[in-house]
Amino acid sequence: MGGIGYGREGNVMKSQKSEIVILGIETSCDETSAAVLVNGTELRSHVISSQIVTHQRYGGVVPEIASREHCLHIQPVVQQALDEAKLGFSDLSAIAVTYGPGLVGSLLVGVSGAKAMAYAAGVPLIGINHLEGHIYANFLQHPDLEFPFLALLVSGGHTHLILFEAHGQYQVLGHTLDDAAGEALDKVARTLGLKYPGGPEIQKVAKEGDAQAFKFPRAMLEKNSLDFSFSGMKSAVLNTLNSAHMRGGTLNVPDLAASFQQAVVDVLVQKAMRAIKRTGVKTLLLAGGVAANTLLRETLEQELAVRNVRLVCPPPIFCTDNGAMIAITGYYHYLAGDFSPWTLNADPGLSLT
Amino acid sequence: MKYLTIDTTTKVTAVSLADDGCLIAEGFLHTSTKHSERLIPMLDQLLKAASWTLQELEMIGVVRGPGSFTGIRIGIATAQSLAQVLKIPLLAVLSLDALAWAGLGRVEDIVPILDARKNEWYTARYRWTKDHEKAECLTLPQAIPTELWLEHLKGLDRPICFVGDATVKYKAQIEVILGERAMVLPEYVSLPRGAYAARAIWQRWQETGVGELVEPFYIRFSEAEVNWAKKEEARRMTEHE
Ligand SMILES: [Zn+2]
Numbered sequence: 001m002g003g004i005g006y007g008r009e010g011n012v013m014k015s016q017k018s019e020i021v022i023l024g025i026e027t028s029c030d031e032t033s034a035a036v037l038v039n040g041t042e043l044r045s046h047v048i049s050s051q052i053v054t055h056q057r058y059g060g061v062v063p064e065i066a067s068r069e070h071c072l073h074i075q076p077v078v079q080q081a082l083d084e085a086k087l088g089f090s091d092l093s094a095i096a097v098t099y100g101p102g103l104v105g106s107l108l109v110g111v112s113g114a115k116a117m118a119y120a121a122g123v124p125l126i127g128i129n130h131l132e133g134h135i136y137a138n139f140l141q142h143p144d145l146e147f148p149f150l151a152l153l154v155s156g157g158h159t160h161l162i163l164f165e166a167h168g169q170y171q172v173l174g175h176t177l178d179d180a181a182g183e184a185l186d187k188v189a190r191t192l193g194l195k196y197p198g199g200p201e202i203q204k205v206a207k208e209g210d211a212q213a214f215k216f217p218r219a220m221l222e223k224n225s226l227d228f229s230f231s232g233m234k235s236a237v238l239n240t241l242n243s244a245h246m247r248g249g250t251l252n253v254p255d256l257a258a259s260f261q262q263a264v265v266d267v268l269v270q271k272a273m274r275a276i277k278r279t280g281v282k283t284l285l286l287a288g289g290v291a292a293n294t295l296l297r298e299t300l301e302q303e304l305a306v307r308n309v310r311l312v313c314p315p316p317i318f319c320t321d322n323g324a325m326i327a328i329t330g331y332y333h334y335l336a337g338d339f340s341p342w343t344l345n346a347d348p349g350l351s352l353t
Numbered sequence: 354m355k356y357l358t359i360d361t362t363t364k365v366t367a368v369s370l371a372d373d374g375c376l377i378a379e380g381f382l383h384t385s386t387k388h389s390e391r392l393i394p395m396l397d398q399l400l401k402a403a404s405w406t407l408q409e410l411e412m413i414g415v416v417r418g419p420g421s422f423t424g425i426r427i428g429i430a431t432a433q434s435l436a437q438v439l440k441i442p443l444l445a446v447l448s449l450d451a452l453a454w455a456g457l458g459r460v461e462d463i464v465p466i467l468d469a470r471k472n473e474w475y476t477a478r479y480r481w482t483k484d485h486e487k488a489e490c491l492t493l494p495q496a497i498p499t500e501l502w503l504e505h506l507k508g509l510d511r512p513i514c515f516v517g518d519a520t521v522k523y524k525a526q527i528e529v530i531l532g533e534r535a536m537v538l539p540e541y542v543s544l545p546r547g548a549y550a551a552r553a554i555w556q557r558w559q560e561t562g563v564g565e566l567v568e569p570f571y572i573r574f575s576e577a578e579v580n581w582a583k584k585e586e587a588r589r590m591t592e593h594e
Contacts, residue, residue: 064577065577067423068571071569078437108427110430116432116433120434120435120438343391346389
């Protein structure tokens with residue numbers, strides 16, 4: 001990098017400050033969010049501007065529209081976060097921002113904004129992996145979390161089982177080979193004529209249905225595999241619907257929703273149990289948008305109680321995409337002196353390995 | 354008054370430092386790297402080379418489109434954030450307005466053409482006043498099929514000077530249709546430059562004297578919005594039948 005950007009020595013100028021103040025910025029998909037976090041525990045402010053209503057008419061997130069919205073909202077959202085925290089840019093220790101994975105146009109708005117803010121404020125820039133952010137959201141309320149732990153990350157874009165041995169040291173044990181769990185839920189929801197986003201809608205409708213009404217397959221892959229596959233399960237629902245239509249009949253939507261939700265949860269829980277048995281860890285972290293699913297939480301709780309394993313999951317507000325999870329991840333990177341150069345670019349396909 | 358300008362609306366990253374309309378330092382990169390990788394490093398290098406500090410800046414100008422959607426947003430997010438932290442005014446000009454400065458003082462009409470893909474251009478038409486004070490906009494910015502625009506210009510019966518990033522690719526076609534009346538400036542004059550934005554922003558500052566809320570100027574709606582509007586229109590038509 002030459003003289004550009006902050007190397008590991010970059011934080012010396014701020015090290016005499018007693019408080020570590022991190023501004024976290026998230027723009028990877030359809031939420032513009034910013035949060036101010038002090039010393040890794042005190043969330044001074046948290047602003048989320050959601051675009052869900054804007055995208056609803058299109059039945060899903062439209063990348064170009066998402067990018068346009070972020071561009072209009074990033075400045076007011078960041079300003080509001082600072083104002084609510086009663087802090088200014090000069091009080092910051094660093095600025096953390098999601099640089100991937102996600103929608104490239106959306107990521108670029110956040111990365112460009114954060115970079116310029118950090119440069120002008122004279123503080124380090126910290127590029128954050130969005131997936132790591134989802135998992136680290138758990139540290140917001142449980143700073144005492146002990147390693148090693150297992151993380152089950154379930155969202156619209158990702159389904160991962162990850163073993164964490166220390167901060168920044170992790171190993172992906174399994175991931176989805178096709179659709180993410182949240183993606184399969186969204187697609188089935190759309191076929192059932194439910195609103196976007198589909199995950200929460202399925203959960204709502206499923207309450208009225210019988211989870212045993214339909215027998216959908218549970219794709220477990222080979223006996224030892226910790227990978228997931230949801231596209232076959234999704235197709236099974238679509239086939240069931242199609243053949244009913246061919247016969248001129250209709251199916252009970254709540255029953256379908258409940259049965260499919262049950263099938264997805266069963267697979268997630270069984271794979272998690274398999275991973276726990278293999279690693280012997282005593283803590284399971286749940287993370288990602290689908291972590292807000294009540295059936296998933298309750299089933300995991302029951303299964304883990306039997307095995308004497310602790311379940312940790314973030315409150316729903318930290319399950320969706322949010323700036324607080326980026327700030328907390330940034331805090332741990334800050335402690336490790338792990339900063340990004342001014343050449344940081346968005347990486348839409350960024351992975352966890 | 355010291356100020357900075359940023360133009361990332363095309364493949365060129367163009368940055369300038371200027372003082373009361375006078376160009377002090379200029380950055381120009383037309384390489385395969387991305388705006389987001391080179392913008393802040395370029396600014397950092399220019400400031401160092403000019404022995405300026407960021408804190409000396411009193412105003413920031415940004416080019417807000419039309420052009421590459423992503424490029425527009427990178428420029429605005431960057432300029433806006435710098436202005437937000439430094440607490441200085443932010444101003445904006447259009448890419449086409451800035452490019453009119455590439456033809457400063459020429460007697461021909463100045464027509465900037467920017468590649469808008471799908472065989473269209475973002476374009477407008479300007480004419481410099483006799484005193485060289487101002488490029489008056491005669492045809493407002495629009496996205497238009499290249500041939501349609503060239504036919505229109507042909508009908509004007511005026512000499513035309515073309516600038517902009519589409520001049521390289523379309524030079525031959527322009528000369529076939531407009532013949533002697535077309536003047537296509539070379540690409541080192543014709544591509545967006547920090548110098549042009551520096552002048553255009555200074556002119557805007559003299560007109561307004563205050564910062565403004567800057568929003569992207571895309572001209573085009575997103576494809577999803579266009580398709581949705583079409584579907585709505587079709588639905589309304591069938592409902593009326
Ligand atoms: Zn997410």
